[in-house]
Amino acid sequence: MNAVLEVANLRVAFANGTQAVRGVSLKVERGETHCLVGESGCGKSVSSLAVMNLLARGATRSADVLRFHDTDLMKLSERHMAALRGDKLAMIFQEPMTSLNPAYTIGSQMAEALTRHRRVSRAKALDRAAELLGRVGITAPGMRLAQYPHQLSGGLRQRVMIAMALMCDPELLIADEPTTALDVTVQAQILRLLQSLQRELGLALLLITHDLGIVARMAQRVSVMYAGEVVESASAEALFAQPTHPYTRGLLACIPIPGASRRDEPLGSIPGVVPRIGPDFQGCGFRDRCAHAAPICAQVAPLQHAAPGHDYLCRLPPDWSAAEAA
Amino acid sequence: MLQFLLRRALLAVLVCLTVLVVSFVLTRLSGDLAISIAGPNATAEDIATIRQNYGLDRPLVVQFLDWAAHAARGDLGSSYLYHAPVAGLIADRLPITLTLGLSGLAIALLVAIPLGILSAMHEGTVIDRGIGLVALIGQAMPSFWLGLVLIIVVGLKLQWLPISGVDTWEGYIMPAIVLAFSAIPALMRLTRAGMIDALASDYIRTARAKGLRTARIVLKHALRNAAMPVVSVAAVQLGFMLGGSIVIEAVFALHGVGYLAWESISKNDFPVVQAVVLFLAIVYIGLTLAADMMNAVLDPRLRSA
Numbered sequence: 342m343n344a345v346l347e348v349a350n351l352r353v354a355f356a357n358g359t360q361a362v363r364g365v366s367l368k369v370e371r372g373e374t375h376c377l378v379g380e381s382g383c384g385k386s387v388s389s390l391a392v393m394n395l396l397a398r399g400a401t402r403s404a405d406v407l408r409f410h411d412t413d414l415m416k417l418s419e420r421h422m423a424a425l426r427g428d429k430l431a432m433i434f435q436e437p438m439t440s441l442n443p444a445y446t447i448g449s450q451m452a453e454a455l456t457r458h459r460r461v462s463r464a465k466a467l468d469r470a471a472e473l474l475g476r477v478g479i480t481a482p483g484m485r486l487a488q489y490p491h492q493l494s495g496g497l498r499q500r501v502m503i504a505m506a507l508m509c510d511p512e513l514l515i516a517d518e519p520t521t522a523l524d525v526t527v528q529a530q531i532l533r534l535l536q537s538l539q540r541e542l543g544l545a546l547l548l549i550t551h552d553l554g555i556v557a558r559m560a561q562r563v564s565v566m567y568a569g570e571v572v573e574s575a576s577a578e579a580l581f582a583q584p585t586h587p588y589t590r591g592l593l594a595c596i597p598i599p600g601a602s603r604r605d606e607p608l609g610s611i612p613g614v615v616p617r618i619g620p621d622f623q624g625c626g627f628r629d630r631c632a633h634a635a636p637i638c639a640q641v642a643p644l645q646h647a648a649p650g651h652d653y654l655c656r657l658p659p660d661w662s663a664a665e666a667a
Numbered sequence: 668m669l670q671f672l673l674r675r676a677l678l679a680v681l682v683c684l685t686v687l688v689v690s691f692v693l694t695r696l697s698g699d700l701a702i703s704i705a706g707p708n709a710t711a712e713d714i715a716t717i718r719q720n721y722g723l724d725r726p727l728v729v730q731f732l733d734w735a736a737h738a739a740r741g742d743l744g745s746s747y748l749y750h751a752p753v754a755g756l757i758a759d760r761l762p763i764t765l766t767l768g769l770s771g772l773a774i775a776l777l778v779a780i781p782l783g784i785l786s787a788m789h790e791g792t793v794i795d796r797g798i799g800l801v802a803l804i805g806q807a808m809p810s811f812w813l814g815l816v817l818i819i820v821v822g823l824k825l826q827w828l829p830i831s832g833v834d835t836w837e838g839y840i841m842p843a844i845v846l847a848f849s850a851i852p853a854l855m856r857l858t859r860a861g862m863i864d865a866l867a868s869d870y871i872r873t874a875r876a877k878g879l880r881t882a883r884i885v886l887k888h889a890l891r892n893a894a895m896p897v898v899s900v901a902a903v904q905l906g907f908m909l910g911g912s913i914v915i916e917a918v919f920a921l922h923g924v925g926y927l928a929w930e931s932i933s934k935n936d937f938p939v940v941q942a943v944v945l946f947l948a949i950v951y952i953g954l955t956l957a958a959d960m961m962n963a964v965l966d967p968r969l970r971s972a
Contacts, residue, residue, distance in 0.1 A: 393876060395872060395875055395876060423875075423878045423879070423880065424878060425878065426875070426876055426877065426878035427876060427877035427878035427879070428878060431876070432876045434869060434872065434873065434876075436869050439868065439869040439870065440869045440870055440872070440873045441870055441873065442870040442873070442874070442888050442891075442892070443870070443892065443966065443967070443968060444888075444891045444892055444965065444966060444967065445888075445891075453877065453879065453883075454877045454878075457877060457878055457879055457880075458878060489967040489968070491967065491968045502873070505873075505877070506876075
């Protein structure tokens with residue numbers, strides 16, 4: 342079966358020359374959660390905005406493949422892309438507090454998502470909105486529809502955003518850090534909600550996060566991004582069992598494990614910051630922060646297979662150990 | 668909301684009182700009323716009589732309280748010049764000023780808002796700079812000069828429109844355009860700034876993610892949020908147009924409230940000056956209140972605050 346979303350060699354450049362995304366490739370299958378993970382500024386949000394063609398003015402994208410089912414998104418005019426957005430392709434964002442228009446009611450904003458794409462009356466659309474609000478766990482949906490965003494908490498607003506994204510029964514949902522701005526208990530509720538919706542609706546979910554805890558909990562597949570590139574891509578089990586790229590190993594070393602991490606041992610950290618990748622940048626983006634960097638790392642890193650379906654972008658062999666590499 | 672309105676009303680009364688006291692004192696400082704009423708050929712005796720008849724010999728505070736007490740009962744006194752009730756003089760001229768002001772504002776909004784939106788949507792491009800340049804020229808052009816140029820070109824050379832008076836509705840066209848011209852740059856810039864902010868906001872990204880069409884995103888989602896400062900300033904501009912169109916009323920020989928104000932000030936017709944000031948203060952306060960209420964309609968957050 343074809344993937345719901347297939348991306349190959351996606352590139353995004355900003356007007357100032359920054360190469361924000363440098364050849365990202367990934368696939369999301371029906372009913373699958375694919376996590377795109379990486380630290381702030383690694384290009385994960387920009388990649389998702391590029392897929393939706395929602396990049397800010399001045400940013401340009403290119404790709405060898407950017408396909409939704411059999412539709413080539415690169416060839417679609419903005420008019421046709423807009424017809425697909427919010428219909429089969431939906432997206433929710435990191436900032437629930439500001440992502441809803443303060444001037445309109447929840448009901449009005451939810452209803453227009455449906456009336457834009459389907460020939461239904463506003464009353465029918467409001468019924469559908471109430472049904473979905475109930476489904477995302479909001480009590481008294483009728484009352485909520487008449488309320489304005491400022492009357493709702495952050496957690497409620499994010500639920501509204503999720504419900505709004507589901508108005509047209511999308512096949513692909515891109516969720517860009519949907520829980521980052523929320524407190525921990527609400528975070529857990531929202532993640533549970535996404536999981537159950539995905540099971541019920543068979544959604545393909547592209548979940549963008551910097552939180553490896555969320556990855557462990559949600560993902561079937563994981564792509565680790567660094568400086569605009571996917572440096573490692575694997576099934577979730579394989580990634581956690583056998584992280585191969587030095588950056589992935591570094592990331593995992595930063596997580597405290599109850600029982601295993603010792604109090605007197607410092608938690609891992611990766612020195613330095615993400616470099617700015619200008620138009621002339623070459624080679625591995627991680628080499629300045631990598632403990633195992635070699636002169637060859639200034640050249641384009643090879644894509645290697647650690648196992649079937651487990652790829653990484655590094656000169657080191659799949660079974661390298663820290664002792665040997667040093 | 669009720670508390671909000673009460674607070675505003677109290678503030679409005681205070682503003683009115685302040686404006687009246689200041690204008691009262693200023694008119695009295697500007698010269699001896701009795702001398703100017705009596706005219707150049709009057710004797711010292713005449714002047715003394717006039718001073719006594721008009722009550723001008725009493726202390727300022729007493730004069731003011733006397734005037735205020737009458738005004739509160741709706742009696743604004745009589746003009747020294749026209750020998751007619753002031754209220755009637757203003758009421759006669761109000762339709763002209765109101766028509767001129769409202770059509771001026773309508774033209775200004777119809778030009779400024781689309782230009783502001785266009786400018787914001789093309790921020791930083793040639794279109795944006797072109798519109799900004801036109802606004803700059805508009806701001807720099809004195810309205811009496813523009814009025815005269817229009818009279819010469821459109822009125823005298825082309826003979827498309829009457830050059831003075833408002834015997835027909837065509838007489839309003841040129842003065843309204845000139846009046847609008849002075850308001851357009853500020854309104855346009857506010858629209859542009861508000862739209863740039865709104866278009867860069869997260870909820871516009873959400874609207875785009877829903878697949879909404881550009882027209883709906885711009886006109887429904889962005890414009891409503893950008894409109895509030897425009898409404899506030901448009902209200903002040905209208906107040907200015909209703910009271911401050913003195914120059915334009917003079918250039919186009921329209922006998923409106925502005926012209927009355929100019930005439931009464933230059934001839935020391937003190938009751939008229941005082942009444943016009945009161946009228947304008949009430950107009951400004953009323954418009955500001957109307958703008959606040961319109962903003963409360965536009966933004967639900969203000970309603971619950």
